[in-house]
Each structure stands twice: as structure tokens, then as C-alpha cells.
Amino acid sequence: MITLTPAAAADRAGVSIDTLRYYEREGLIGPIRRSAGGRREYTEDDLFWIGMVTCFRDAGLGIADLRGFVAILRAEHSPQERVVFLRERRAALEQRVAALCRAMEVLDEKIAYYS
Amino acid sequence: MITLTPAAAADRAGVSIDTLRYYEREGLIGPIRRSAGGRREYTEDDLFWIGMVTCFRDAGLGIADLRGFVAILRAEHSPQERVVFLRERRAALEQRVAALCRAMEVLDEKIAYYS
DNA sequence: GTCGGATCTGGAGCGCGCTCCAGGTCAAGA
DNA sequence: TCTTGACCTGGAGCGCGCTCCAGATCCGAC
Missing domain, CATH: 1.10.1660.10 (Multidrug-efflux Transporter Regulator; Chain: A; Domain 2)
Structure with a gap:
């Protein structure tokens, strides 16, 4: 190997x-x-x-x-447990994306203002 | 006030x-x-x-x-300077979003696998 | 006037995620 | 065989972003 x-x-x-x-x-x-x-x-x-x-x-x-x-x-976890855990993690990541999008919107406003 | x-x-x-x-x-x-x-x-x-x-x-x-x-x-910064700075920040945030999306894809794979 | 709770300041402490260090071991090349 | 450099371990140190603390001050309620 x-x-x-x-x-x-x-x-x-x-x-x-x-x-x-x-x-x-x-x-x-x-x-x-x-x-x-x-x-x-x-x-x-x-x-x-x-x-x-x-x-x-x-x-x-x-x-x-x-x-x-x-x-x-x-x-050893049941597939259900795993899926629950994974979905939670995914949701947390989605929230981060949302926070990023909000910040990007603020930036876009400023960019538009100064352009 | x-x-x-x-x-x-x-x-x-x-x-x-x-x-x-x-x-x-x-x-x-x-x-x-x-x-x-x-x-x-x-x-x-x-x-x-x-x-x-x-x-x-x-x-x-x-x-x-x-x-x-x-x-x-x-x-005191020129509008151009501000826009450059703001665009840089925006690009950085986009990269973060991309990293999050990659992680979410991995999670989605796992979720699909265990579902 | 007195009490108690909110606030003040400067500075110490903390959890996270590494990063670095000392002192020693291993192994490929001359 | 000797040198050299990559790697080993345990533990200390560090930068970030708060968070907490002591000791003092302020101020509304009684």
C-alpha cells in the first residue's frame, strides 16, 4: 500500500x-x-x-x-440518528449562508451608493 | 433626542x-x-x-x-477606493459561501446515503 | 440621606484552534 | 560510520473575540 x-x-x-x-x-x-x-x-x-x-x-x-x-x-448509531444529526448540521450551515447573504446585501447597497 | x-x-x-x-x-x-x-x-x-x-x-x-x-x-477615501475595498470584501464573503456550499454537498451525500 | 442597582474603568482570564519549542529518535546519503 | 534533516512527544505560547472582575461612581426610589 x-x-x-x-x-x-x-x-x-x-x-x-x-x-x-x-x-x-x-x-x-x-x-x-x-x-x-x-x-x-x-x-x-x-x-x-x-x-x-x-x-x-x-x-x-x-x-x-x-x-x-x-x-x-x-x-454505532441508527441511520435515523445519523440523518437527524446531519440535517441539523446542514441547517446550521444554511443559517451561516443566510448571515453571509445579509452581509453581502449590505455591501451591495454600499457599492451601489458609491458607484 | x-x-x-x-x-x-x-x-x-x-x-x-x-x-x-x-x-x-x-x-x-x-x-x-x-x-x-x-x-x-x-x-x-x-x-x-x-x-x-x-x-x-x-x-x-x-x-x-x-x-x-x-x-x-x-x-476620506475616494468613491473608487471604497468600491474596490467593498468589492474585495464581497468576494471574500462569496468564497465563504462557496466553502459552505461544498460542506453542504458533502452533508447531502451522507444524508442521501443514510436515508 | 440612604440604599441598591446600573454603569464606569482598567486589566485579567478564558476557550478555541492552532503553532512553536525542546530534547530526542529515525533513516537516507556520502 | 557519520551527518543531516524529517519526524517524534509533551507541553507551552499565541491571537482572537469576547467575558469577567474589582473597586469606584452615578442616580432613581424610598
Whole structure:
């Protein structure tokens, strides 16, 4: 199985090595497999998962939110529970979008005023 | 002129009194007029401005961003400069919306999978 | 006048999400 | 074998955006 070094993984994920380790400590990713010497070896699966985490982080979800997300997707939960949780998260994101849209409207007003 | 006490203003703005003072210290609002005894008296204009600030804060802009915003709207800048600045801010907000949409797509996939 | 609640100030404290550091280990190349 | 650089761990430090606190002041109600 082809794996990536921490530096390569961080580069691919667009975050720092420290951040990757931090996410692992927080239980957001991994645990990442280690080489005989103790170095982390990131698989494509790891990278995929990391991509999901960074996607949500970019969207502004907090570490605690993501821990919940991980728990829901990994642990034993009924599909119903998962769907409820996921829909809640989605609604929260929609509210953020709404807040952004309000702010953009204000900006548009100002832009129109000064144009 | 009818004015509001700090408590009333904070209530109307949906933030804490401390936050209002903090915003004033940071130059995001005010300076708020004071009564003879030194208490703040918030006018409707103040409230309007505070509403704009909280709108942008809700949208995720940082204090530094808002300071820039205030500077642009208050100080002597040409309309062109203002428009450039405002468009930049708008573009940044659009990127946030895009990030949120990506995250929502991921959620939608998961929701579809578990439904 | 007195009481009590709201407000004042300057500054300390806090939770979040990293980021950095010291001191040590591992491993590829000369 | 030796060097060099990437990586390891645990823990400290940091910037942001508040939030809280102590100690003082103000002011409406009694």
C-alpha cells in the first residue's frame, strides 16, 4: 500500500503537519498507522477523510462539531440518528449562508451608493 | 433626542454590554455620547451602525476587517477606493459561501446515503 | 440621606484552534 | 560510520473575540 509522509500529507491537505497531528490528537482523524520506526504513514483513505475534515473546517465548523460528526459516522448509531444529526448540521450551515447573504446585501447597497 | 441605556442598547443589538464596550474600544462603533454623569447614551444612529457591525460579525468578518470597513466608510477615501475595498470584501464573503456550499454537498451525500 | 442597582474603568482570564519549542529518535546519503 | 534533516512527544505560547472582575461612581426610589 502506497502511503505518504507527514510532510506530503500536510501538503496535499493544505494544512500544516502540526495541524494534522492536532486533528489526530483530537480524534478527528486516524489514528494514523505508524512505520516500524514510529513515523506516521498516511494512506489515501486517511487523505480522503482529512479532506472531509478540512472541508468542514473551511466551512467554519468547530472542532467539537467535527468530533460529533466523526462519532456519528463511526460509532454505532441508527441511520435515523445519523440523518437527524446531519440535517441539523446542514441547517446550521444554511443559517451561516443566510448571515453571509445579509452581509453581502449590505455591501451591495454600499457599492451601489458609491458607484 | 431619545437615547438608550447601555442595557437597552445591548438588548436591542443582541449582544452583551461588554461586547458593546469592546467594540467601542476597538473603534468599531462610536465614540458613544455620554451623559453628564459619564454614562453612555446610545442614539438610533448608533444602534443602526451597531446593527451593521453585528451583521458583519455574524457573517464571520473579524474585528480587523471591520476596523478597515469603518475606516473606509468614515475617513476620506475616494468613491473608487471604497468600491474596490467593498468589492474585495464581497468576494471574500462569496468564497465563504462557496466553502459552505461544498460542506453542504458533502452533508447531502451522507444524508442521501443514510436515508 | 440612604440604599441598591446600573454603569464606569482598567486589566485579567478564558476557550478555541492552532503553532512553536525542546530534547530526542529515525533513516537516507556520502 | 557519520551527518543531516524529517519526524517524534509533551507541553507551552499565541491571537482572537469576547467575558469577567474589582473597586469606584452615578442616580432613581424610598
